[in-house]
Amino acid sequence: MPNQKIFNRKPLKEFRKELRNNLTPAEAVLWTALQKKQLEGRKFRRQHSIGKYVVDFYCPAEKLVVELDGAEHYTPEGSDYDEKRDAFIIGLNIKVLRYENRDIYNNLEAVLEDIKNNFNT
Numbered sequence: 001m002p003n004q005k006i007f008n009r010k011p012l013k014e015f016r017k018e019l020r021n022n023l024t025p026a027e028a029v030l031w032t033a034l035q036k037k038q039l040e041g042r043k044f045r046r047q048h049s050i051g052k053y054v055v056d057f058y059c060p061a062e063k064l065v066v067e068l069d070g071a072e073h074y075t076p077e078g079s080d081y082d083e084k085r086d087a088f089i090i091g092l093n094i095k096v097l098r099y100e101n102r103d104i105y106n107n108l109e110a111v112l113e114d115i116k117n118n119f120n121t
Helices: 010-021 025-037 076-091 101-117
Strands: 047-052 053-059 064-069 095-098
Touching: 010 047, 010 053, 025 047, 025 053, 025 101, 053 076, 053 095, 064 076, 064 101, 076 095, 095 101
Parallel strands: 064 095
Antiparallel strands: 047 053, 053 064
16 A cells, blocks of 8 residues: 555544444453553553554554454454455464453453564564
8 A cells, every 4th residue: 555544544533433433342451551651661552553454452553453352353253354454464463362251351361461572572
């Protein structure tokens, strides 16, 4: 998509805002740990759009997406959508990490450690 704006495009602005105002419980827990550069000084954005897709969390400095998967991701439709979205994002040279919601509740420290392990520096 050369010369095209792919991040936070205007048509998705209201949708992004709605998602930010209605985080899932797991997203809220992870956001508490990621916001304000708490994780190794990296800035994360929540409900950030890349192309036509809205991702849960994005770290621009690391070109890293963090996605939390609830039950809807484990349906055939959800899996197909995630596969297409991940392929698009990976095609932009952005890494995608996926965690199940229960990972956030049961082992947040391990999730945060894994995210840090995926930083470039």
